[in-house]
Amino acid sequence: MNARIDASRSPTKGDARRTALLAALDDSLREVDSVESINVADLSRRAGVTRSAFYFYFENKAAAVGALMEVIYEEASEAGVWLTDVSRDPTERIGQAVSYLFTVTERHEHLYRAVLEARATNPSIRKMWEADRVSFEEAVAEMIEAERAAGRAPDGPDARALAAVLLDVNDRNMERRVVGSCPDHDLHVDVVTSIWVRSIYGTPPLP
Known part of the structure; x- marks a missing residue:
């Protein structure tokens, strides 16, 4: 897995969604004590994507x-x-x-x-x-x-x-x-x- 986007090509819509999810997760981790306390639905809303989009990119x-x-x-x-x-x-x-x-x-x-x-x-x-x-x-x-x-x-x-x-x-x-x-x-x-x-x-x- 890699949190970076390949700089040699233009970001796709999928890249942008995945990056937004990771940015939202990073922000959320600064506010809570454990990963378990983060709700996927809330995380997805924070990233501006659907809950199903989260599971498209990440198993959990x-x-x-x-x-x-x-x-x-x-x-x-x-x-x-x-x-x-x-x-x-x-x-x-x-x-x-x-x-x-x-x-x-x-x-x-x-x-x-x-x-x-x-x-x-x-x-x-x-x-x-x-x-x-x-x-x-x-x-x-x-x-x-x-x-x-x-x-x-x-x-x-x-x-x-x-x-x-x-x-x-x-x-x-x-x-x-x-x-x-x-x-x-x-x-x-x-x-x-x-x-x-x-x-x-x-x-x-x-x-």
């Missing part, structure tokens, strides 16, 4: 939330570029990536909460989440293996397994930025960055 509300997930993925992808840029100092690039992920999560707090809710109840959303997660695991594992091969990081656990665990750390702490209590932003970034750097490079990173 969770599927519509899944389309909006693209907003988070697009912005978070920049953090992945920084994270895997081995030409830069490890603590600096990892810290920058973690800080940006937290900022994206906080900026889209309403949407992130909805994604967490949809992921917990909808198998297709979980599948989408895991597919994106797997591709990111591969990139992080390649970075770890490259750093080991270059002698900048010591040998250690299987790179793919380590990448998975470190991304679990990110996921859990991104969730804490919007659900429950958490440390100050900068302190939180420092702690998570330390976990990544120590896990990959030891203490301190090898020169």
Whole structure:
């Protein structure tokens, strides 16, 4: 699913309806505590389309939330570029990536909460989440293996397994930025960055 309209062609009436529904859903999520509290009929009226039009584009509300997930993925992808840029100092690039992920999560707090809710109840959303997660695991594992091969990081656990665990750390702490209590932003970034750097490079990173 993709919330964007292909910029290479002119929007169709169907594109406009789908975009209006997603915009209405985004607005609605800012006003309520859960996806379940949103009424499809009310959402459709807000978008200026019929209730049947909603179900033409989306199987259910969770599927519509899944389309909006693209907003988070697009912005978070920049953090992945920084994270895997081995030409830069490890603590600096990892810290920058973690800080940006937290900022994206906080900026889209309403949407992130909805994604967490949809992921917990909808198998297709979980599948989408895991597919994106797997591709990111591969990139992080390649970075770890490259750093080991270059002698900048010591040998250690299987790179793919380590990448998975470190991304679990990110996921859990991104969730804490919007659900429950958490440390100050900068302190939180420092702690998570330390976990990544120590896990990959030891203490301190090898020169």
